[in-house]
Amino acid sequence: MKQGKVIIISAPSGCGKSTIIGALMERGNVDLEFSVSATNRAPRAGERDGVNYHFLTDRQFRDKIAQGAFVEYEEVYPGRFYGTLSSELDERCRAGHNVILDIDVKGGVNVKRMLGDEAISIFIMPPSVEELRRRLEGRATDSADAIAERVGKAEYEISFAPEFDKVVVNDDLSQAISETEALIIGFVNA
Ligand code: ADP
Ligand code: 5GP
Numbered sequence: 001m002k003q004g005k006v007i008i009i010s011a012p013s014g015c016g017k018s019t020i021i022g023a024l025m026e027r028g029n030v031d032l033e034f035s036v037s038a039t040n041r042a043p044r045a046g047e048r049d050g051v052n053y054h055f056l057t058d059r060q061f062r063d064k065i066a067q068g069a070f071v072e073y074e075e076v077y078p079g080r081f082y083g084t085l086s087s088e089l090d091e092r093c094r095a096g097h098n099v100i101l102d103i104d105v106k107g108g109v110n111v112k113r114m115l116g117d118e119a120i121s122i123f124i125m126p127p128s129v130e131e132l133r134r135r136l137e138g139r140a141t142d143s144a145d146a147i148a149e150r151v152g153k154a155e156y157e158i159s160f161a162p163e164f165d166k167v168v169v170n171d172d173l174s175q176a177i178s179e180t181e182a183l184i185i186g187f188v189n190a
Contacts, residue, residue, distance in 0.1 A: 004093040005188050006115055007032065007100040009180075010108030011124035012154035014136040016170040017102045020124060023177045024100070030185050035088040035101045038064060038073075041080045044141050054085070072111055076104045077149060084111065093118075098188050105157040108164065120187040122180060123164035127171040129154055 009017050025032055038054040040061045049055045056064070061081050064070060073083025084101060092099050101111065105123075112121040126132040132154055136147045161167050166183050170176040 004097040006119040008108045008121040010105045012157040013150040014132050015124045015126045032100045033092050033097045035099050039082045074107050105160045121164045123161045123167045125169045
């Protein structure tokens with residue numbers, strides 16, 4: 001059986017990763033399974049354990065690190081850890097499914113380095129940092145401080161875009177979804 005591939009979607013927070021991934025999975029034009037990351041941050045309203053994230057305590061997260069359970073993990077914000085579990089990738093790829101990852105920019109660069117041709121890395125670019133701020137405010141899931149933290153980090157993260165295989169500008173959402181889908185279909189069928 002053909003081994004499944006890994007699709008890495010990275011961008012600064014608020015650029016539309018989750019929206020684009022959700023739309024691609026809903027369209028169902030390509031076989032994609034979502035890699036549920038582990039995090040020690042608290043769930044937001046509406047988020048479900050095991051669906052959006054595996055929500056762990058600080059202690060549980062540290063234990064997973066010690067057990068070598070992560071392909072990669074990052075302290076994306078001070079004290080807040082996020083990691084990709086090997087268990088989310090291995091079995092599914094072996095069974096021939098493609099796995100899609102929503103991970104931060106550094107994690108995206110690292111996983112691509114590890115997996116080489118088995119993965120495609122796609123950077124979702126905001127039309128501008130100002131528009132990114134408006135979207136985070138519109139999403140209304142983060143405090144003013146958290147929004148300032150995320151916007152502050154965005155400019156630094158955008159400087160990593162040239163390290164990705166492909167860059168998609170998320171200005172018009174439906175166009176960004178179609179562009180991302182076309183890149184993924186081209187990659188998994190290659
Ligand atoms: P991320 O997963 O990268 O943090 P989200 O997918 O949560 O980002 O998107 C952040 C906010 O921006 C959401 O409220 C989403 O509905 C909105 N959004 C995403 N793409 C667009 C777009 N092209 N135009 C306008 N709003 C968008
Ligand atoms: P949020 O708190 O908004 O859900 O996510 C914050 C950031 O953490 C986003 O950039 C998201 O892509 C990233 N992230 C989520 N899961 C992982 C992961 O497993 N590894 C890494 N490195 N980053 C992740």
